[in-house]
Amino acid sequence: MKKPALAAALAVLVLPSLAAAGGPIERACLRSDRQAANASTCNCIQQVADMTLRSGDQRRAAKFFANPDEAQEVRFSGRSSDSAFWRRYKSFGEAAQAYCG
Template sequence: MKFLTNTALVLALAAPLSVMSAPSAEAGSTIERACLKSNRRAASKPLCDCIQRVADQMLTRKEQKMAAKFFTDPHRAQEIRQSDRAGHEEFWKRYKAFGQSAGNICQ
């Protein structure tokens, strides 16, 4: 049951919510902080830290900041996902891949 709860949290936090370059090892803990501040029961320091480590490997600092905002403004995720801007489309592809990876790794 804990596995399912953690997997659901990872997917909710890291994957699309309706759903740019090289990774940044110095990205800090933007995603981790947003994860811990979320009001999801399964959010824990180890899980959120794992999600952050995946984010550090797959998303730039700028992308992490954008993704972290989805925790407090889920509608923004929909706006980005449905945007016609090429930059948003590229971000969304990386964000989906990040969510899938985090879901597989952070269980």
């Protein structure tokens, strides 16, 4: 009986702080100068990122908010790893547009 109560208490204390921290995409979105960058939209985009991108991909994609030219470098790179990342990133973008747009 005590374990479920303890787990519930921990969830109440820990989960809000984890949600407030946000992921790399959400943080980058909120720091960006884009007009549509608001807490609700950025959180939605992060949720899609959590469903579609690995954590390393999220960190890499977050850099695009500050440096869009880097996205173009990756897009036109001849490296197979960049091409694979770009396919995942493009799928993420399409899903985010459909879900959050």
